Amino acid sequence: METMNNSKQHAALLCSPGMGHLIPILELAKQLVAHQNFTVTIFVVSSQTSHAESQLLNSTPTNPQLWHVVQLPPPDISGLVDPDDAVVTILAMMMREVRHAFRSALLGMEVCPTMLIVDLFGTESLPVAEELGISKFVYVPSNAWFLSLMVYCPVLDVEVKGDFVHQKEPIQIPGCRSILPHLDLVDTLSVRAHKEYLDFVEIISSGVSKGDAILVNIWEDLEPKTLAALRDEKLLGRYTKVPVYPIGPLIRPTESSGSRGKVFDWLDKQPNESVIYLSLGSGGTLPYEQMTEMAWGLELSKQRFVWVIRKPTQTADGAFFTGGSGNGGDEDSPSKYLPKGFLERTKDVGLVIPLWAPQVDILAHPSVGGFLSHCGWNSTLESISNGVPMIAWPLYAEQRMNSTLLTEEFGVAVRSKIPPWKKVVEREEIEEMVRKIMGEKEGFAMRDRVRKLKTRGAKALEKGGSSYNALSQFAKHGELRCMKFADGRK
Template sequence: MTENLCEIVELPPVNITGLVSHDAAIFTQICAIMRAIKPALRSAISGLSFRPAALIVDLFGSEAMMVADEFEMPKYPLKIPGCKAVRPEDVIDPMVDRTNQQYLEYVRMGMDIPKCDGILLNIWEDLQPKTLEALRDEELLGQLCKQPSGSVIYVSFGSGGTLSLEQMVELAWGLELSQQRFIWVVRSPSRKTDGSFFTAGSGEANSMASFFPEGFLDRIREVGLLIEDWAPQVEILSHPSVGGFISHCGWNSTLEAITNGVPIIAWPLYAEQRMNAALLTEELGVAVRPNILASEEVVGRKEIEMMIRTITVDKEATYIRNRVKKLKYSAVKTLSEGGSSYNALSLVAKKLELQWKTMEVNAS
């Protein structure tokens, strides 16, 4: 390959109304979408001006592997952390063409903005709350810098995890009773814990205060920080002030905790998370978990307090911290040049390069 090429192709949405029942599980809906999208994927690949060297799919993309076989393309699964989609046609033109000098100027300006002392915007809170929340992320990290090393518990159940209102109340009491500092990414409570990817924002309560015990927000003002819906997780977990993570044990969150040396309170909710929790607690020894399944029963405040203290101040905390720090150093080594993961990915890249060259020769 003589140049880097990035061409984004957006596939049209598919209607699965007649393929699954209205109350089908999220997993079933996603699988139906992936099956229904295959003709559009096939058409998109055929319409490209070049033949891709490989097809890389995520966990749910196995249905597309037969399409790769039709085009004689090697296929690789890949789990990519998701973000809210932005259509290419909705951004300004220079951002689509990276060969355009304007693109480079926009990137330069964007990198310069965080260097200023403040940003004045012609908007207000209710107009663009998410934009303002994102801009205040630096403020969050600034607060973390004021906390003692390893003193903050980070609480997040992923982009799709939700708790019942009763469980949120117990978790709030557990955090308060533990007397530890904390940052909690709060999502609206739900009757279901099996993910809210298709129902985000449809929680039962109307305001954050109604999620918690009476007076909770006032009592934790000096030690707790509540953030709605989303937080910069990687930056938080990598901060020295963070000493524990109450997590749903999604694999991305699991690796982000381990590679930053952060002990975990395993709180699996759905999908493969229970298996991940078992690995973390029983095999790796870097986590503790409730005595009951959090996805089936309500975990009480006293048990939550106990788990927090187990990974922060109790005698067992030293053992857990040492275990996870050992894995952190192992992760750094394997990702460095000459490490096993570095070498494995290099082999994949070389194989793709050979495949590409072979395709070019055959085409000529």
């Protein structure tokens, strides 16, 4: 086994499948290498179904002397889950079953890791770090309000009677914004009898606060009240029991060189802040009726647009897309499921892009002035970091909480009067929201607020900024503790 010198540490990062986990893990690795004198090995459990995930992994440059990516084959869980199980259940089972393969891969490393960093679904591998005598950390690539819910969830699981979704009063979290069951509640926690509820509570109870510290992808003054509660032993600090380090906003960088294709050729010809970008992330899709209303709302708004689109579901609400990238055949063509004549009528004002687009580069383009987003935290930070206000269109997971933060706390987004998972949002309301963020007085005010957040987030990452300092403090936890590592390999 090779030993490390006193000036360099080696971190092993474990990432569960999905772009929402992969992007922040990759960006954290880059920060550790660039600014904290680390070398890193990223262990990725690939889903092997997501086009965006595969493209990101294949395009990620590696430097064997500084960092590299190891793809762990996904375990066969076909006999352990049902076809209609929720994504949370599938991910939890996948990460549970990959533990032995991960432990073997970790022991096979030539260099002793000084720390293990896992994402939320990788927490069941924290005992491996204990066994090998290395530091261990949990990275929650979301906001502090969501972290507060996770930290306090085991208490709520005992104290709240009945299903969370049926609670009449707001759900209270000490020192934090309360959660409205009908509007903010993470869908995984809605019904106790559902398997996903049990899996989520088990993950939280067994892992979030079991590391030496918790990392969160925000910066200090974005959610100061919630961070204070997480650190206060009279409030949530009694449950976290470990330091919480806000190290964000960590997002994908933009590509700055070379020709970038049709969408950018088209954007280059549009006026500044005149285009609204629509995307529901790498895994979101709409039901057919809602997609029809979305198309008509866009057309009625007469606003320039770039719309990343995939085939609609047959369900009544938004769904998580798990069927891969599509085969690019005729059945995947937007003309098959958009309103008749829509593409022809809007050809001079908009672009429809099937399946995937380079989101960060589009949001960074000067002609983009608005973003209809599913409110995944990666997309949220990408929008804020580019000074782009949003239409919040949450679908699943903590996106409902993110939507409330964006609209009620930060004031940089609008949302429909009734959540899109409860009823179809009609074209007239979509038209109104598009016009509001793109051209009306309220939209200009939101644009001013999001630009201020952009500036504050950028300063936090600079040397001497709050996130830069937090990452430095976190790095000090990674002292060389490899004594058990050699024994574990025998």
